[in-house]
Amino acid sequence: MLTEEQVVLHERLGDEEQRLRRLVLKGPIAQTAKAGQFVAIQVQDSSISSFDPLLRRPISLAEISSERDEITLLYRIQGRGTEILARAKCGDKLSVMGPLGQGFSIPKEEELWLIAGGIGIFPLYPLAQSALTQGLTVRIFWGGENQSFLESAGLSSWQALGIPIYLSTLDGSLGQKGLVTEQVLEQLGNPLTSGSQIRVATCGPKKMMQAVTELCKSFRVPVEVSLEERMGCAVGACLGCVCTLIDEAGALIHKKVCQDGPVFRGEEVIWDESC
């Protein structure tokens, strides 16, 4: 749907050097939204309409509250679009399309492992909430640059969920020093933790998701990945955001990240960018 959602909270998230923001919008989108879906939000200085920047910005849902009719978007200011979005004030109305795309699937009884790189953590939070509500066991593996980032990007709200958390930082300032995939490998290879049926959902940099997918393949663990691509229409019409998949017959096909994804089965994704 296309709707006007009202800004009810717009604040800095953690250290200012991380350039992270929390935007809470009130409106009808929360009623039908699922974890892994996204919205396409018009970024305009509300005082004057302009076509620069032209396109809507796709932002994943970081929290969905159907009781309060609220969705939460967490984002990093990293370009002209998000710089302008960051100026939206409480009470402003923003033009939002959504919920868009296909979200994560929630397993029925297996254990759900969430593996995040950087701000790829954001769409995994509502997935963790839904899975926990359904009584599943959930663990989170999260890698980031340093302690300041992890704390700014919502570590305390993950700790509040009371689930096992495996942290990695590049500089070792919090958790294990190194890449998140190293901890995933340790746990997958650990008979104590990997005894049950596991499913993985991952979001983060492409290389990280590729590595996670390869790990999962070798341990025969099903994995869902949330892809990112430059989008035009956000509804599957313009074919701007395609990804390459391999179908069951072994043929290379294109799917639209905006409409068929952003969540895909890791095994079907062709990670080579030249396709």
Add this chain to the structure above:
Amino acid sequence: MSPVDFTTQLAGITLRNPILTCSGTYGFGEEYTAYCPLEALGGITLKGITPLPRLGNPVPRLAETPAGLLNAVGLENPGLEEFIKSYLPKVRKLPTAAIANISGFSLEDYVQLAKVLQKDSGLAALEVNISCPNVKHGGMHFGTDPQSAQEVIAAVKAETDLPVIAKLSPNVTDIVGMARAVQLGGADALSLINTLLGMQIDINQQRPVLANTFGGLSGPAIKPVAVRMVWQVFQAVDLPIIGMGGITTWQDAVEFLLAGATAVSIGTGNFVNPQAPLEILQGIQDYCEQRGLTSVRDLVGLAHKG
């Protein structure tokens, strides 16, 4: 006050109103139905098809520019056979006029497509995209050489009973010469304009942003070029014009009508506001009413008079 008459005659077809959507921005008509009821539109132009399926270009295919968008999708499409099997049955049921868009890399490609796409396919017209390289002639674009453009249109015209709309490329020095050429080829109408060739470089990576290096520029940034071309062709060539290129608001659409477009088509504007076609229609209606015009046809070419 009497309601404004929106009925539009174009290339022998009657449209409910002069609002169309551009090929490549509206899929095959299913993607936007949750945002804009198709029955409100004069028609939609379908995603361009080629004889064989095409996967198109690698990503990134899009680059945003000031008030504009560069795209290099590379004519990704399911191909003629799959179009007929999987898409045409649904297209027939669309509650608006459907214009097919065809592309080719040789004269034979266009002929093959035109042979199959006829009035009994349930289509309203055939729009011919001539902004492709002719691979048999050293990659010279059909759309930049008047002789090739005329030949393509004549060949298509000879094969189909559908009205033929020639979609012209703005990447030429003489748009009027191109319009005259396709008129000689037998075109029933013109679509003006396709995208302008451009590129963007990422100064951090020090590489082109688009995987294809070059792309077609669309959006508000190209509107003045499009209006100018519609103006020039309207003066010189007696064919109905579908004006397009950056139309995002009703004011943009009125500008094209005043310059000489019989209908207008919305492309990238749909990405900005998926309800743009509806708002544009309403805006044109209000504009006509305020000026006491009873038909949208009265606006066409009005800026040329007096």
